[in-house]
Amino acid sequence: MDALTLAAQMLEDQAHRGDPVENARAFWREHGRPEQHTPSGAWNVWLILAGRGFGKTRTGAEDLADHMTAEPGSRCAIVAPTFADARDTCVEGESGLLAVLERYGLEQDKGLRWNRSEGLLKLDNGSQAKLFSAEKPARLRGPQHHRAWVDELAQVVKDAPDAWDMLLFGLRLGQHPRVVATTTPLPVSVIKELVQRQDRDVVLTRGSTYDNAVNLAGPALEQFRERYEGTRLGRQELYAELLDDVPGALWMRSWLDDHRVQRCPELTRTVVAVDPAVTSGEDADETGIVVAGQGVDGRYYVLADRSVRTTPLDWAGRVVAAFDDFEANEVVIETNQGGDALATLLRQIRPNLPIRQVHAKKGKRVRAEPVSALYEQGKVSHVGSLPQVEDQLCTWVPEQVESPDRMDALVYSLLYLSTGGSAQAFLEALAGRR
Structure with a gap:
């Protein structure tokens, strides 16, 4: 074949190949399963509850790639439990965003630029995707987005209860900003709320491992079949069933729901319990701040969860505000990490604030078990809904992960009330001798 004929053949082949972007979209329409295709309609959230191996990552990556190429100048967010998850799975993984964009004819320095250390991917058309994680949820404050993809949403909100809200506050660019949430289900409040909103502004897609x-x-x-078929773990991880209770957790949802009230009787004693963050700043752990009281009927009432992730001076001010709002009798604060300095900080704001300092010496299971028993006996009521601390109670399994701060503050408050406010009895309970 002479050079002229070869050139003509190459031009003809290119014409047949057409636009690589449209070819990539056509490829996904043909090879992706129907439930993996972005739904039509005026939805705000596309929630994909599916088992391991369903193709959740590929689905999220395909949706984001399509949006970024179809809408030049789009600002997008990718949120995962950790920065490494977002980078290694959502972007660089075999089914991640880079692999999908490669089919669009884009690669490093040829249509896109990927900075893995910053977690920022930019396309030549002006679109970009920025990585965020539950490790540093405060990074979601401020940035605005047209579209977002949250991978393993249930774990994200379990690790950082305010991450979902921070993302939604920034999802405000364009005519119709949207979020795609791909996750294996866990019984956390955000997932339950979204499931209840299906057919309103949420499209719910369910699927199992075996669909793929x-x-x-x-x-x-x-x-998988031999080891997990018929087990509770298999129901959750393979078939994506939303199971209410976590095996090994010290609290059950029914204990909370069966005794929930909208108002409480007159209280004989009220405390504000504090579990301070070890470090400070917006990316620190949360400081647990929970208000509880004992009623004239002898029952215990959890009144408020004012936990926050902020600076020491700010949370100290919030503690004093809670003390005033609920006309509390005492502040109970854990001082393992900060010692007397934490009490001093509170007294800088309110010099005469009554404070009971707690220095816990025993494991958190030892402290939590008697409080869990109060719930099981039906002696505790939550006043209204306290979704974030309730999620922590019902998903914490001792010895598997560190106990979360909201839960610790709640345990201190009820342990203190149940020992009658006696310093000696309270200390004995903390030491596991009661």
Whole structure:
């Protein structure tokens, strides 16, 4: 074949190939399963509750790639439990955003620029995707977005209860900003709320591991069936069932729901309990601030959860405000990490503030078990809904992960009330001798 004929053939081949972006979209329409295609309609959240291996990552990456190429100048967010998850799975993984964009004819320095240390991907058309994580949820304050993809939403909100809200506050660019949430289900309040909103502004897609069996290794599927079929873990991780209670957790949802009230009787004693963050700043752990009281009927009432992630001076001010708002009798504060300095900080704001300092020496299970028993006996009521601390209670499994700060503050408040406010009895309870 002479050079002229070869050139003509190459031009003809290029014409047949067409636009690589449209070809990539056509490829996904043909090869993606119907439930993986971005739904039509006026939805705000597309929630994908699916088992391991369903293709959640590929689905989120395809949606984001399509949006970024179709809408030049788009600002997008990718949120995952950790920065490494967002980088290694959502962007650089086999089914991640870079792999999808490669089919669009884009690659490093040829249509896109990927800065893995900053977690920022930019396209030549002006669109960009920035990585965020539950490790530093405060990074979601401020940035605005047209579209977002949250991978493993249930774990994100479990690790950082305010991350979802911070994301939604910034989802305000363009005519119709939207979020795609891909997750294996956990019984957290955000997931339950979104499921209840299906057919309103939420599109719910459910799927199991076996829906994608054609793309998964046969031996792996066989092992899944042999080891997990019929088990609770298999129901959650393979079939994506939303199960209410977590095995090994010290609290059950029914204990909270069965005794929930909208108002409480007159209280004989009220405390504000504080579990301070070890570090300070917007990306620190939360400072647990929980208000509880004992009623004239002898029952215990959890009145408010004012936990916050902020600076020491700010949370100290919030503690004093809670003390005033609920006309509390005492502040109970854990001082393992900060010692007398924490009490001094509070007294800088209110010099005569009555403070009971707690120095816990025993494991958190020892402290939590008697409070869990109060719930099981039906002696505790939550006043209204306290979703974030309730999620922590019902998903914490001792010895598996560190106990969360909201839960710790609640435990201190009820342990103190249940020992009658006696310093000696309270200290004995903390030491596991009661």
